[in-house]
Amino acid sequence: MxxxxxxxxxxxxxxxxxxxxxxxxxxxxxxxxxxxxxxxxxxxxxxxxxxxxxxxxxxxxxxxxxxxxxxxxxxxxxxxxxxxxxxxxxxxxxxxxxxxxxxxxxxxxxxxxxxxxxxxxxxxxxxxxxxxxxxxxxxxxxxxxxxxxxxxxxxxxxxxxxxxxxxxxxxxxxxxxxxxxxxxxxxxxxxxxxxxxxxxxxxxxxxxxxxxxxxxxxxxxxxxxxxxxxxxxxxxxxxxxxxxxxxxxxxxxxxxxxxxxxxxxxxxxxxxxxxxxxxxxxxxxxxxxxxxxxxxxxxxxxxxxxxxxxxxxxxxxxxxxxxxxxxxxxxxxxxxxxxALQQLRQSETKQSLNVTSNPKTINEMTGTHYELIVKINDNQSNTFHIDLRQSEDERTRLTYDATSQQLTLDRSKSGVLPNGVDGTSRTTKLTNPLGTLQIFVDTSSIEMFINDGERVMTARIFPKDSSDQITLTSEGGDVSLDMTKYDLKGDxxxxxxxxxxxx
Amino acid sequence: MxxxxxxxxxxxxxxxxxxxxxxxxxxxxxxxxxxxxxxxxxxxxxxxxxxxxxxxxxxxxxxxxxxxxxxxxxxxxxxxxxxxxxxxxxxxxxxxxxxxxxxxxxxxxxxxxxxxxxxxxxxxxxxxxxxxxxxxxxxxxxxxxxxxxxxxxxxxxxxxxxxxxxxxxxxxxxxxxxxxxxxxxxxxxxxxxxxxxxxxxxxxxxxxxxxxxxxxxxxxxxxxxxxxxxxxxxxxxxxxxxxxxxxxxxxxxxxxxxxxxxxxxxxxxxxxxxxxxxxxxxxxxxxxxxxxxxxxxxxxxxxxxxxxxxxxxxxxxxxxxxxxxxxxxxxxxxxxxxxALQQLRQSETKQSLNVTSNPKTINEMTGTHYELIVKINDNQSNTFHIDLRQSEDERTRLTYDATSQQLTLDRSKSGVLPNGVDGTSRTTKLTNPLGTLQIFVDTSSIEMFINDGERVMTARIFPKDSSDQITLTSEGGDVSLDMTKYDLKGDxxxxxxxxxxxx
Structure with a gap:
């Protein structure tokens, strides 16, 4: 029209x-x-x-x-x-x-x-x-x-x-x-x-x-x-x-x-x-x-x-x-x-994980609207990835590069892409090594608070409803982390x- | 284009x-x-x-x-x-x-x-x-x-x-x-x-x-x-x-x-x-x-x-x-x-005329670029017309109505008309009865000075080159006037x- x-x-x-x-x-x-x-x-x-x-x-x-x-x-x-x-x-x-x-x-x-x-x-x-x-x-x-x-x-x-x-x-x-x-x-x-x-x-x-x-x-x-x-x-x-x-x-x-x-x-x-x-x-x-x-x-x-x-x-x-x-x-x-947004939290799932080069999908943590808290305990990797809204052909990928201390949000495979945007990834260099992530995922968005608010990365994403998995991978060494997921109910x-x- | x-x-x-x-x-x-x-x-x-x-x-x-x-x-x-x-x-x-x-x-x-x-x-x-x-x-x-x-x-x-x-x-x-x-x-x-x-x-x-x-x-x-x-x-x-x-x-x-x-x-x-x-x-x-x-x-x-x-x-x-x-x-x-525009005058033609209800074309006065001076000596008409750039199917008509003391410039038959203009005639009420007109005609324009500058009426007109006659008519009575025409040379x-x- x-x-x-x-x-x-x-x-x-x-x-x-x-x-x-x-x-x-x-x-x-x-x-x-x-x-x-x-x-x-x-x-x-x-x-x-x-x-x-x-x-x-x-x-x-x-x-x-x-x-x-x-x-x-x-x-x-x-x-x-x-x-x-x-x-x-x-x-x-x-x-x-x-x-x-x-x-x-x-x-x-x-x-x-x-x-x-x-x-x-x-x-x-x-x-x-x-x-x-x-x-x-x-x-x-x-x-x-x-x-x-x-x-x-x-x-x-x-x-x-x-x-x-x-x-x-x-x-x-x-x-x-x-x-x-x-x-x-x-x-x-x-x-x-x-x-x-x-x-x-x-x-x-x-x-x-x-x-x-x-x-x-x-x-x-x-x-x-x-x-x-x-x-x-x-x-x-x-x-x-x-x-x-x-x-x-x-x-x-x-x-x-x-x-x-x-x-x-x-x-x-x-x-x-x-x-x-x-x-x-x-x-x-x-x-x-x-x-x-x-x-x-x-x-x-x-x-x-x-x-x-x-x-x-x-x-x-x-x-x-x-x-x-x-x-x-x-x-x-x-x-x-x-x-006060914690009032939206509905059910809590916790896991302590060792992330390796073998991609690990957290079967207990699926969903399309949730809050995810990641706490890095020990990071021996060169880079590690957290894939959200993941399925066979889609993922919204967060990548942390320990050497450059840079965090990248890659939505190239996030589903349908907006038109008129420069590139499909955003990268920010952190002031401190990555310690925590607090991520709000909704049907078509992600808001990621890094290191207790030192940085924020926000994006609309347009994946399929069935892209609901979370998968972790590391390269060059293992990462030990705790993950807490809350379903969010905003009905x-x-x-x-x-x-x-x-x- | x-x-x-x-x-x-x-x-x-x-x-x-x-x-x-x-x-x-x-x-x-x-x-x-x-x-x-x-x-x-x-x-x-x-x-x-x-x-x-x-x-x-x-x-x-x-x-x-x-x-x-x-x-x-x-x-x-x-x-x-x-x-x-x-x-x-x-x-x-x-x-x-x-x-x-x-x-x-x-x-x-x-x-x-x-x-x-x-x-x-x-x-x-x-x-x-x-x-x-x-x-x-x-x-x-x-x-x-x-x-x-x-x-x-x-x-x-x-x-x-x-x-x-x-x-x-x-x-x-x-x-x-x-x-x-x-x-x-x-x-x-x-x-x-x-x-x-x-x-x-x-x-x-x-x-x-x-x-x-x-x-x-x-x-x-x-x-x-x-x-x-x-x-x-x-x-x-x-x-x-x-x-x-x-x-x-x-x-x-x-x-x-x-x-x-x-x-x-x-x-x-x-x-x-x-x-x-x-x-x-x-x-x-x-x-x-x-x-x-x-x-x-x-x-x-x-x-x-x-x-x-x-x-x-x-x-x-x-x-x-x-x-x-x-x-x-x-x-x-x-x-x-x-x-100083008088410097443009090339040849002078003069006539004293009695304008009647019988249209009179001034054969001695044809042209597409000239100055025309009209002096009204006696006006017994209700209305009278001066048609300029006239031919069988075109004319640019000036009409003076003695009763209302109004002068009208009518370009409805002046040839090709501009688009987007409200109407095809313009009328002005004079302060004094019409005494003189000094008119500058060029290939595609007319500028008419009325009563020694009391009013001016200006128009672009787009007639054929062969529309080059001047014709006068009166209604309700005769008009006695003198006309002087100068060819203008602006080459x-x-x-x-x-x-x-x-x-």
Whole structure:
């Protein structure tokens, strides 16, 4: 099907309930539906938006185009949760129903102001000549609907192009002020972050750019975030237009962070080198929030723009990553699975193994959605492999090379491959020898936390359901390891999620 | 032929001289080539640019896409003249060879600063994602080439969209400052004019908008101009997106003026209603300059965007209007043919006629390029018609209705018609009863000055060469009039113009 502009920019009001039901039913029967990840009931999911914990409730939104697996008219799909594990699906709460967001309610964030939930996002407006005018919009969330859309920046400021979006807001109690970072493209076609401040959350002043050592690093920076963990200032952003450098910057767009120290008065960040947040294939546009216990939690989009995914033909695409808790260790950002996810664990299987050059399939550990914890006790090998979602003709292979201390995720035999991706493997060099792996496998994804959060590798995979084995092999010596597998039961998420949509 | 984006944005360096020669030869043999109007040797002409009189020489530039009758990569084509009647063709002087104008050297103006000729224009830059970034560029004209392109506004200022262009600059000797007006689209999709000032022609400050009573009058104002005639402040601009109102605003885009009094400190213009500059079919994007004798001279583009012209298939389109001298009479802007054009007159034929209901063809007055002066001595008719470029099956009809005091230009039988035009006639109500007509006919155009410049009606027409008669008829009573016809010889223009290109 050819998606015309008119088809892409239909709203939910433009389609019949029959068409929507047909879509939802088609997607419901589609292959590769996830069991415990947040995924769209139809259409396309992208950036997580408006993450906030307020009044005992987590709110998670995502960018949503309901009518097919293309980037068209965008809504904010809304879910709430008491624990960030079990979700209630609310539906499309932020709708493109205003001049400001006439062509999409684009990405943004949430904040509590005077006990009200404020959503701050980019309204995507197109003129009759189809030129983009971005509005930075504030709206109030009330009973799961929005009221009073107000723009505090209309169009790009002088010196910036139409690519001016993704406001992330926070309150600084020391300065008693609200701040927003916004992703921007300078007119010289380099990316940057622009900072705004407000004392009353109504009038906002542009403070200028956040100054970093990266003066010309890609043509646009999307989805900025700025926060402090244990005295470390951390800036997240997604630069577009970075060329590959060996094993770095392999995906079409990057998502990473700078860590250092921010001088707020001069808005200058002293920082280490840009590091990617995830070393897999499918990770972009993350956003963070403060959780129930004051921890910094990150959720990402498990997908990328401009890539063709095998689910597209079934009119759905993408999911969110599992939430990750952030911390700092040795000046590095550490990402660990959000603790409460352990509630999803259903049955435990443990094994202590000696991995040799003779491939060993763990018959007690099969499945398509589980958590696998691997603890290396002794590694005498040159390389060793863990094959997941394995069958006679498919496998998703993790390979650790002890000499180079590199871990490789190879999805060349993972099943159907997305189109438009550079290569079929991703490799990352670890800071320490491989000690632990904590791997979340779902029907069509894998998220691998390495060395207790030192690295993460995330990928969508599209294997057959019958590819459900785990096989281990080593080369050049044996590996002694403990493996623990938990089946994960996320039906509650999916059930609620789907049900609330079907009425 | 389908014009792809790549084809449209080729530069002259991207094509062989064979291709250019083929184009020029094809156009040279094409029908409807003008004899005394400035027209392109190939490709598309649009806005007049950089009009200036300096050191005894007039400079006239126009927007030029050399490679076909579409809006593609734009150059400034350059002509010079001692008298604004006979021209020397210099060639494409302002070239899209810089980052600022990588996708076209768009419209602008000229000014003499410290005895140097400065060109001030909009560089059209497109990003890799094909988004427009307009740069306001200053360059110095030296030996018919440009040096030192410098941008004084980079991208649109805050509150405006990418439609920010067409700087018209002048020097105000009372204030000892340089000024520029720039056409702009606000982010709320209304048109306006933004004013800049400079003391040294290097650093420019934005002063804000020119304030008029038209707060929401079309979605974009192109090609602004601002000048004073005999104590009257006059603002020209071309609003886009004005709906038709009866006989007004019939063309796809409008070109008109406000006349009144400008308070410079508050930049507020007190003014009469917006009036169209021309009441024909094909007039847009005019620009003015001060002539040799201090007079205000206007030249327009005899064409409009988004209309398909019959010459397109032969890979050329459009011409400039004849220069017009501006003055003010009864608070109305008056446009008269530039006096020196009389140099083009070759042979004179005079007749005194009584026009009756019996159609009268003036056998002594045939031709396809001439000037015709009609003086009404006594008009007893209800309506009377002057048919120009007439033959058995073609005519371009002027009809005057004495009761309603309306003049109509009807090109329904003028030959091949442009596509995409609303209707085939244009009507204007005169302030005074019809007294005189001064009409310039060329191979494919007619420019009619009414009542000594009270109104002008301009149209391209595409008749057969053999449609060369003049016929008069009246209804309801006789008309007594004098007619004077001059053959016009403009070969010198065309010869030089073409020759300089062919070497």
């Amino acid at each position: 050819e998606w015309t502009r008119e088809m892409k920019y239909r709203t939910l009001e433009d389609v019949t309930s029959e068409e929507i039901n047909r879509l939802i039913n088609k997607v419901d029967k589609a292959p590769w539906r996830q069991t415990y990840h947040i995924q769209p009931i139809s259409g396309l999911l992208n950036d997580p938006n408006g993450l906030v914990y307020h009044d005992g409730l987590y709110h998670v939104f995502y960018q949503w185009h309901p009518l097919g697996a293309v980037h068209g008219m965008k809504y904010w799909y809304h879910l709430t949760s008491n624990d960030l594990v079990h979700f209630k699906a609310i539906g499309p709460t932020v709708k493109p129903n205003h001049h400001y967001d006439s062509h999409g309610a684009y990405s943004g964030s949430a904040i509590v102001v005077d006990n009200e939930l404020k959503l701050v996002y980019t309204g995507n407006h197109r003129t009759k000549q189809w030129e983009r005018i971005p509005y930075q919009v504030i709206t109030t969330l009330n009973n799961n609907t929005t009221a009073d859309k107000r723009a505090f920046v209309e169009g790009p400021p002088a010196g910036y192009t139409e690519h001016f979006r993704d406001p992330k807001v926070w309150y600084d109690s020391n300065r008693n002020k609200y701040y927003a970072v916004i992703g921007a493209q300078r007119v010289n076609e380099t990316g940057t972050i622009v900072v705004y401040e407000s004392t009353d959350f109504k009038d906002w002043q542009m403070m200028g750019e956040l100054k970093t050592d990266y003066k010309s690093f890609g043509y646009m920076w999307e989805c900025p975030d700025l926060f402090n963990i244990d005295g470390h200032d951390i800036v997240l952003f997604c630069p577009q237009g970075i060329d590959r450098e060996g094993n770095r910057y392999r995906n079409i767009y990057q998502s990473g962070y700078l860590i250092g120290s921010l001088d707020f008065d001069s808005m200058t960040l002293s920082h280490d080198e840009f590091e990617e947040l995830d070393h897999g294939f499918d990770f972009y546009a993350p956003q963070t929030m403060i959780g129930e216990h004051g921890e910094r939690i990150l959720i990402g989009w498990m997908g990328l723009p401009d890539i063709e995914y095998p689910t597209d033909v079934d009119e759905w695409a993408h999911c969110l990553t599992m939430p990750r808790t952030l911390s700092v260790r040795d000046d590095q950002l550490i990402q660990q699975p959000f603790k 509650i998420i999916c059930q609620n999620y789907t049900q609330s949509e079907k009425h | 389908e014009w792809t984006r790549e084809m449209k944005y080729r530069t002259l360096e991207d094509v062989t001289s064979e291709e250019i020669n083929r184009l020029i030869n094809k156009v040279d043999k094409a029908p409807w080539r003008q004899t005394y109007h400035i027209q392109p040797i190939s490709g598309l002409l649009n806005d007049p640019n950089g009009l200036v009189y300096h050191d005894g020489l007039y400079h006239v530039f126009y927007q030029w896409h050399p490679l076909g009758a579409v809006h593609g990569m734009k150059y400034w084509y350059h002509l010079t003249s001692n008298d604004l009647v006979h021209f020397k063709a210099i060639g494409p002087t302002v070239k899209p060879n810089h980052h600022y104008d990588s996708h076209g050297a768009y419209s602008g103006s000229a000014i003499v600063v410290d005895n140097e000729l400065k060109l001030v224009y909009t560089g059209n830059h497109r990003t890799k994602q094909w988004e427009r970034i307009p740069y306001q560029v200053i360059t110095t004209l030296n030996n018919n080439t440009t040096a030192d392109k410098r941008a004084f506004v980079e991208g649109p200022p805050a509150g405006y969209t990418e439609h920010f262009r067409d700087p018209k600059v002048w020097y105000d000797s009372n204030r000892n400052k340089y000024y520029a007006v720039i056409g702009a689209q606000r982010v709320n999709e209304t048109g306006t004019i933004v004013v800049y000032e400079s003391t040294d022609f290097k650093d420019w400050q934005m002063m804000g908008e020119l304030k008029t009573d038209y707060k929401s009058f079309g979605y974009m104002w192109e090609c602004p101009d601002l000048f004073n005639i005999d104590g009257h402040d006059i603002v020209l601009f071309c609003p886009q997106g004005i709906d038709r109102e009866g006989n007004r605003y019939r063309n796809i885009y409008q070109s008109g003026y406000l006349i009144g009094s400008l308070d410079f400190d508050s930049m507020t213009l007190s003014h009469d209603e917006f009036e169209e500059l021309d009441h024909g079919f094909d007039f847009y994007a005019p620009q003015t300059m001060i002539g040799e004798h201090g007079e205000r001279i206007l030249i327009g583009w005899m064409g409009l965007p988004d209309i398909e012209y019959p010459t397109d298939v032969d890979e050329w389109a459009h011409c400039l209007t004849m220069p017009r001298t501006l003055s003010v009479r009864d608070d109305q802007l008056i446009q008269q043919p530039f006096k 010198i223009i065309c010869q030089n113009y073409t020759q300089s290109e062919k070497h």
